[in-house]
Amino acid sequence: MVPLRVLWLSFVHSVFAFTVAIPCSPADNAPVISPSLVSLSIEQDRWPEWAGTASRNRYFLNTLENLRDITGAPPYIRIGANSEDKTNFNPNVEYAEDIFPLPTVIVPYPEATNITVGATYYHLAHHLPEGTHVIWGVNLGQNNLTAAVLEAQAIIGAFNSSSCKVQLDFIEIGNEADLYANNGDRAKNYSSSQYVQEWTTFATNISETVKLNEIETKFLLGAFAGSSYKPTGFSPQAIYAEGVLNSTAGSLVTAFSEHHYSGSFCAGQGGLLQDLMTKSTIRGNLTIYAGDVNATHAQNLDYILGETNSFACHGAPGVSNTAGAALWALDYLLFATQIGISQVFFHNGIGFKYNLIQPVTLHRSILDGSPMSPLAPHVQPAYYAAIIAAELRGDEDTVQITEIAVNNTRIAGYAAFEDGELARALFINSEAFLRGDTNRSSIHLDLDFSDDSDAPSSMTIKRLNIGYADDVSDLTWGNQTYGTDDGKVDGTLAVGSAPVVDGVDISATEVVLLEFC
Numbered sequence: 001m002v003p004l005r006v007l008w009l010s011f012v013h014s015v016f017a018f019t020v021a022i023p024c025s026p027a028d029n030a031p032v033i034s035p036s037l038v039s040l041s042i043e044q045d046r047w048p049e050w051a052g053t054a055s056r057n058r059y060f061l062n063t064l065e066n067l068r069d070i071t072g073a074p075p076y077i078r079i080g081a082n083s084e085d086k087t088n089f090n091p092n093v094e095y096a097e098d099i100f101p102l103p104t105v106i107v108p109y110p111e112a113t114n115i116t117v118g119a120t121y122y123h124l125a126h127h128l129p130e131g132t133h134v135i136w137g138v139n140l141g142q143n144n145l146t147a148a149v150l151e152a153q154a155i156i157g158a159f160n161s162s163s164c165k166v167q168l169d170f171i172e173i174g175n176e177a178d179l180y181a182n183n184g185d186r187a188k189n190y191s192s193s194q195y196v197q198e199w200t201t202f203a204t205n206i207s208e209t210v211k212l213n214e215i216e217t218k219f220l221l222g223a224f225a226g227s228s229y230k231p232t233g234f235s236p237q238a239i240y241a242e243g244v245l246n247s248t249a250g251s252l253v254t255a256f257s258e259h260h261y262s263g264s265f266c267a268g269q270g271g272l273l274q275d276l277m278t279k280s281t282i283r284g285n286l287t288i289y290a291g292d293v294n295a296t297h298a299q300n301l302d303y304i305l306g307e308t309n310s311f312a313c314h315g316a317p318g319v320s321n322t323a324g325a326a327l328w329a330l331d332y333l334l335f336a337t338q339i340g341i342s343q344v345f346f347h348n349g350i351g352f353k354y355n356l357i358q359p360v361t362l363h364r365s366i367l368d369g370s371p372m373s374p375l376a377p378h379v380q381p382a383y384y385a386a387i388i389a390a391e392l393r394g395d396e397d398t399v400q401i402t403e404i405a406v407n408n409t410r411i412a413g414y415a416a417f418e419d420g421e422l423a424r425a426l427f428i429n430s431e432a433f434l435r436g437d438t439n440r441s442s443i444h445l446d447l448d449f450s451d452d453s454d455a456p457s458s459m460t461i462k463r464l465n466i467g468y469a470d471d472v473s474d475l476t477w478g479n480q481t482y483g484t485d486d487g488k489v490d491g492t493l494a495v496g497s498a499p500v501v502d503g504v505d506i507s508a509t510e511v512v513l514l515e516f517c
């Protein structure tokens, strides 16, 4: 290994060193991390293709099972989003009938504008890995109570058999109701108090029709696109004050879901990859919700990011689909835990630019819609963020994660504790090393343990290897790849090891996972 290291340093432009204090025990109130911290939100118009109809979509299943094999539990799956509010129910439809608008350069894979589903559509949830927890959305946007109730009945019916190995945790009523005044679903004066009235009417009818009080399924509240962060406008604080939890149906709410994107590509303008990756902007995009999270916890409800990703309207080309976005996703989902967000559901739709997983063969470019030769199912770089976060957490029952304070604008760090004992640390260098850049900086981290008597003596070092931040493939994690035909990992695992006193080098656009022994 020594010659390799010398060779490496010879083409690294600059190395500078500093010391990082690693805590030996979790911070007070450090969050306990769900084994399904990284979860998925799926655009529901093309759900049958994700799940597979006559038989399971083996590729998609493998990518979920990879995560389950690391943490012991598969990701939660939320099915809904934009197309949730365009869906009606017809018992005579097999799976789903979708009406799609034409693709455009900005939106190569548009959502269906009209979706009609039958009971078999919901039964496809049985194709998910055993033990998967599911959230399903029903239509509030079209203000058709009959449609929402028929959907809810079919959803409950799909999970209502003793042979069912997946569990319906939540019904969500409507997607991003805070946007209804702008998207034409409601009048311009649509307010949170009107939403609370409608929500209560829908939830009351649904809960009575399907006897929600007798089963484990609950309501997931919110699914708002943004927040006013205050007791007026659309925010959790506002709807709690307006009594959304006070009715019998409201008492069946156990969690609030917020949606968030760091920017938008809806008008065809993206942002810079470096800005997405930057530590301070990642924190800025999440700390805005800290008050909402606290207000939600004060009601004894869980707070999740039920739909999130980098850029709204399916992602920005050359940004959302790149290796740099994997570093963004990793820092973003881990920092989210630090303000009390319990799960992060990355949104995915077939052909969307920001996907973790492309579960079916694509025939046109995700970047501009141009025709291309068939591209088989594959993972995109952000999938590695899910794998790495899963490995940082591991499969013990009680794992806590504490952010490591790193006095550097580019290095983020997190420590994982198993039953209160330090197990692993992760560092992310979010300096974007882009194609065309000639120098790749590297930082040497010396590790200082707060309690010397507890300090580990040696460690293994696993690296996410990335050519350039704007690469869209060929990442390796411990020298292994998920870029395989079946989505399973391939290649021989290669991890380094070193005495802890040696510290670790981390170059621009790299992740290192340290396991202490």
Ligand SMILES: *[C@@H]1O[C@H](CO)[C@@H](O)[C@H](O)[C@H]1NC(C)=O
Residues within 6 Å of the ligand: 114, 115, 116
């Ligand atoms: C959606 O399509 C179905 C089937 O073609 C049709 O009956 C229904 O009216 C459409 N709904 C809307 C809102 O356009």
Ligand SMILES: *[C@@H]1O[C@H](CO)[C@@H](O)[C@H](O)[C@H]1NC(C)=O
Residues within 6 Å of the ligand: 145, 146, 149, 204, 205, 208, 209
């Ligand atoms: C629920 O709404 C449906 C459709 O509007 C109506 O027929 C039914 O009576 C309502 N049920 C309850 C329990 O409110």
Ligand SMILES: *[C@@H]1O[C@H](CO)[C@@H](O)[C@H](O)[C@H]1NC(C)=O
Residues within 6 Å of the ligand: 088, 089, 090, 144, 146, 147, 150
């Ligand atoms: C509401 O949904 C029901 C059930 O599918 C359907 O029969 C009815 O036509 C819908 N109403 C409107 C106004 O679209």
Ligand SMILES: *[C@@H]1O[C@H](CO)[C@@H](O)[C@H](O)[C@H]1NC(C)=O
Residues within 6 Å of the ligand: 153, 156, 157, 160, 210
């Ligand atoms: C669930 O199953 C039970 C027992 O088979 C049945 O009584 C009930 O009506 C079912 N509920 C739904 C919503 O399908």
Ligand SMILES: *[C@@H]1O[C@H](CO)[C@@H](O)[C@H](O)[C@H]1NC(C)=O
Residues within 6 Å of the ligand: 187, 188, 189, 190
């Ligand atoms: C909202 O606007 C509609 C007309 O667009 C009107 O009928 C309704 O009374 C208004 N509601 C409120 C609460 O002002």
Ligand SMILES: *[C@@H]1O[C@H](CO)[C@@H](O)[C@H](O)[C@H]1NC(C)=O
Residues within 6 Å of the ligand: 240, 241, 242, 243, 246
């Ligand atoms: C709902 O209940 C809360 C807590 O009991 C109370 O503070 C609030 O005023 C109630 N809101 C309404 C609109 O009834």
Ligand SMILES: *[C@@H]1O[C@H](CO)[C@@H](O)[C@H](O)[C@H]1NC(C)=O
Residues within 6 Å of the ligand: 262, 263, 271, 275, 276, 277, 280, 281, 282, 283, 284, 285, 288
């Ligand atoms: C969120 O991140 C984007 C970069 O992706 C940045 O432009 C924006 O300013 C950030 N927002 C906040 C509130 O920090």
Ligand SMILES: *[C@@H]1O[C@H](CO)[C@@H](O)[C@H](O)[C@H]1NC(C)=O
Residues within 6 Å of the ligand: 290, 291, 294
């Ligand atoms: C939220 O609660 C945490 C823990 O009590 C506290 O440290 C933080 O300051 C609160 N943040 C806001 C914005 O209320």
Ligand SMILES: *[C@@H]1O[C@H](CO)[C@@H](O)[C@H](O)[C@H]1NC(C)=O
Residues within 6 Å of the ligand: 407
């Ligand atoms: C952080 O680093 C800067 C120099 O980069 C230094 O001036 C400052 O004192 C450091 N802060 C802490 C808390 O160590």
Ligand SMILES: *[C@@H]1O[C@H](CO)[C@@H](O)[C@H](O)[C@H]1NC(C)=O
Residues within 6 Å of the ligand: 013, 014, 431, 432, 433, 434, 437, 439, 440, 441, 442, 508
């Ligand atoms: C390239 O070198 C300059 C000067 O040392 C440094 O500021 C910059 O961060 C480096 N770029 C990368 C991608 O490491």
Ligand SMILES: *[C@@H]1O[C@H](CO)[C@@H](O)[C@H](O)[C@H]1NC(C)=O
Residues within 6 Å of the ligand: 479, 491, 494
């Ligand atoms: C990583 O894998 C490549 C090819 O798959 C191999 O050539 C290389 O030696 C491996 N590196 C290590 C450190 O094992």
